[in-house]
Amino acid sequence: MAIIGGKAEQRVSKILEAALEVFSRRGYKDAAVDDIATASETSKGGVYFHFPNKQAIFLTLLDQMADLLLSRATKSMEAELDWPKKGDAALATMLHTFAGHRNLTRLFMIEALGAGREFNQKMLEMHAAFTNLIQAYLDEGIASGYIAPLDTRVASIAWFGAVNEVVTRWILDENGNKLEDSYPALRDLLRRGIGL
Amino acid sequence: MAIIGGKAEQRVSKILEAALEVFSRRGYKDAAVDDIATASETSKGGVYFHFPNKQAIFLTLLDQMADLLLSRATKSMEAELDWPKKGDAALATMLHTFAGHRNLTRLFMIEALGAGREFNQKMLEMHAAFTNLIQAYLDEGIASGYIAPLDTRVASIAWFGAVNEVVTRWILDENGNKLEDSYPALRDLLRRGIGL
Amino acid sequence: MAIIGGKAEQRVSKILEAALEVFSRRGYKDAAVDDIATASETSKGGVYFHFPNKQAIFLTLLDQMADLLLSRATKSMEAELDWPKKGDAALATMLHTFAGHRNLTRLFMIEALGAGREFNQKMLEMHAAFTNLIQAYLDEGIASGYIAPLDTRVASIAWFGAVNEVVTRWILDENGNKLEDSYPALRDLLRRGIGL
């Protein structure tokens, strides 16, 4: 009957919204399902009607975030025609997206790592999704002759790591600088690293 | 009167050893003090006689690790006279040290980040200790004319992040490749990134 | 929909009943929440669902008791028209009520005092509630010319103390005399003390 989202879908997204807030405020382990229920104006039973357990809520959030980040990065690359500019655009988009969603970023970069071995596989997949995107980009650059051949697997990991650390520092340092200020230096460094 | 270490010191290091094992196997939150006690062949009370609480055990471990890593890296740099080789040596040493202490590394790179807000400050300090070492190295390179001026703050963070991610992937991927295989590609990438 | 009390109310009073029994048998500190849970045929979690902590259970009991005692004393005073008889009635009621609720009395007179500094304020209030009642009575006696003016604050405290000690002795002496046997002598003493 519903067109854009039935009652159930609305409830689910309300719960996810609340969960994001609670998880990023208290950390995965310290976040109580009760807190999520309260924050989403439901009851514990209500949450468990829509999700089989706490883990599933967290995983859903991680998936959503990865999708958001990847699709934005992809889109911004597609919007550029020039190969080098594609990379710059992706980097800028990533930093911009992170900067705009500090909670989400904390969840994605910090909490998810330490949330327990259950999430290791997921984290690996997510890191891989990003590095694969980067690697494809670098391979394209080599194929089109923009850069000389190099170990794109390691390079993509290093790129991701560099961005990751800049972001992590920004998260950990509660009253630090603006994230986007690092963009120019980071871009130059990454470009030069692949001999561009 | 004690020659190598009194009974207390021995007990403390036995507890720390056990804690390292337990923390890296179960994660900070899931590690029970009871597990640590059992693993160190003491009782819970015994653990609490030597440490005020669980957090303190974890922090002690983190400090130990940071000291180990930093001192090894520093030493290996001092052993080289040529500026560029100092960096290579440090990188090689780091990867080698990580590779040789998987548990320790997991604690340091994964668990500690997500263990809770209480450790954020500590993590910031530790990351900073490493990037400061790198930054000093880069500044020296600029001062001696080996490389052109660049934003060494961001560069050092990016370097550390690159290494970090390579190591994190190695940790998360339980049956992956040898860590040290990434050395040549990583070294080239980092070198080139600073225009060397 | 509920007629006499919902499930929750019933559970709460079952817990309070059990708590009264456990507290007066073991003392506040030695009473384990687990004991209360078992005695009320619930689980520990069940108790904590209805009360935020152990202290709150104890305080609820204290309040209930104070209310019971005060309302009974007040009622018995209102039932008499003659001023001196009001006092006698209150005393008789108090002793009778105490005699009929040994556990409750132990809690109120013994455990609550030594349960810890946290309860000092509460105890002060409760003692004050009783002495205020007595003081009002004495003031009324003076106003109506039954007795000569005297320091009713100290007198009411002394009255309460006298009753208190008689009761305390009865409690401490596990196999002693009947409490109510002390009534005539105590009444005469108190009466004479205010010059009646």
Add this chain to the structure above:
Amino acid sequence: MAIIGGKAEQRVSKILEAALEVFSRRGYKDAAVDDIATASETSKGGVYFHFPNKQAIFLTLLDQMADLLLSRATKSMEAELDWPKKGDAALATMLHTFAGHRNLTRLFMIEALGAGREFNQKMLEMHAAFTNLIQAYLDEGIASGYIAPLDTRVASIAWFGAVNEVVTRWILDENGNKLEDSYPALRDLLRRGIGL
């Protein structure tokens, strides 16, 4: 060898002093033997060398206090020749002694009651010691014809209770009035209560 007190005796009294301080500050249950050890500049083992257990320390203190109070009261009574003045002197001495040892008084009046059933017998004995003293005094007054015959058992309990409550209120009310201010009113009341 020792004349006034050997090393052992000194240690014991140092421990008792410390215990008094700790017990009255933290209450019986919350006082840790470790605290007492530290406060008396010994070790836990040291305390256990001189006392078989925590209970014994507490009991020793209670005995000491009762002895102190009783002997002072007795002495001040002996110093008076006039029978009614003996009672006044005892009361004044008691209030004065309590007022000068707030910690001790708290221990004696409050903590000891709630410290657990193990101390009930002791408390009974102590209360009895006081009321016996009072009762003997009252009996003497009857025998010498100062007052008319009355139930001196209940009367002595009531007297003790009256004093007790005045003192208890003074203890519970951390920032209340001076204890000795209650003396005149209390004296008049007690005197009149026995028809003096």
Add this chain to the structure above:
DNA sequence: AATGAATGAGAGTTCATTCAT
């Protein structure tokens, strides 16, 4: 769909007591 009461395993921490040195 949703609620809230209930469960019960377990967490970190404390502490009286013991005992080898």
Add this chain to the structure above:
DNA sequence: CATGAATGAACTCTCATTCAT
């Protein structure tokens, strides 16, 4: 005599999960 390391039972409190209504 004294020490401090060790023990282990007990404690309060938390929380993911279940389920009758």
